[in-house]
Amino acid sequence: MGIGPSTKETSLHHFRDPLLDVVSQDTDVDLMGIVIVGTPDDNVDKMLVGTRTAVWAEAMRADGVIISSDGWGNSDVDFTNTCEQLGTRGIAVTGLNFSGTVAQFVVTNNYLDGIIDINKSADGTETNVVGENNVVELDCKKALALLKLKMRKMEQDR
């Protein structure tokens, strides 16, 4: 499994990405940059690239990370591991991922409570309709609002 037509992000999507628009326009946060990380085939490689991503975030002294994935199925292994690697380093994490009714996480951990389901289809499935289950502005606003809450809570708990 991998990317389905209804979740895939086209080149045009990256050019006009609502997630970047929402985060960069919020003057309450200091957007440091965007990490692009691939989705390898091999399980050992999946763990490796996610861990390297978390090390980057830690070294940059990130308070919070919003992670998005334009695929579902086995790419959830990468996604959930990266969330865990970030979480265990004390970095707040929220994210955007397709779940619907067919794609609940194939693996879970304690750092997935801030993940927004980007499903838009009526029955919660991969519809093979291009654009249908894409991330939209409202999803991104939710993910950022949740991240701000989490970052504040983590600061208070320290």
Next chain:
Amino acid sequence: MADQVKDLRRLVIKAFHMTDVEWGDHNDITTDGHMTVSKEMLDQLVEQEKDYIEKIDIQIIKPGDHDRWTNTIMDIIPISTKVLGKIGEGITHTVTGVYVILTGVDTVGKQCHEFGSSEGNLKEQLVLNRAGTPGDDDYIISFDVTLKEGMGQERPGPTAAHRACDEFIQTYRDKMKKFKGEKCTERHEYHDIVRPGKKRVLIVKQVAGQGAMYDTHLFAKEPSGVEGGRSIIDMGNMPILVTPNEYRDGIIRSMQ
């Protein structure tokens, strides 16, 4: 007192709106909103990619005229070009009102997609008005590639289709580089900003990197381009850091 910020760099994206797209003797685009499309270079593109590509066809799809067959949609691509500076800074020209859709199938009818495919009636297979899809009033240039048998499932096949499509788009980019900036219909200015003292946030985009039509390219010469790009697979799928302006200037080409 306003918060102190540090401005790292500026990117200006100037958009030129296209109001009509028609067949013509040559590919052409002008600041008065007129675009012509020709099939004259298709034979040459097929010849260049003859190991992988059997045939290429182009269609001009008018706004709303979506009751028609489409092969699976491999990508939707904005037509943009650098005019000054490199991706992420300087000036970019882009067009609104028309987008390119790359579709692919092989000679025996196998659709070029890895995990679910979107072939069928276009009006049922595409949700309009998303960030990554055309709007109600947009033209679509359909760049439909027929790959050699089985080549839709091997990594070089889809890559060749993207490369041919990119070369087609480049003919418009070369003309857009000479557009007078003041004739633009929209002007957007973006800054990479440091906000000292604010919560430090990183965006992580997990992208395709498993092979064939499940690949992502970065660092092409042109925005949302192919030439000069590097595959995330070839970079070991390792995390790559880009600036907000690089990202919004089209540093990613989605190769799924």
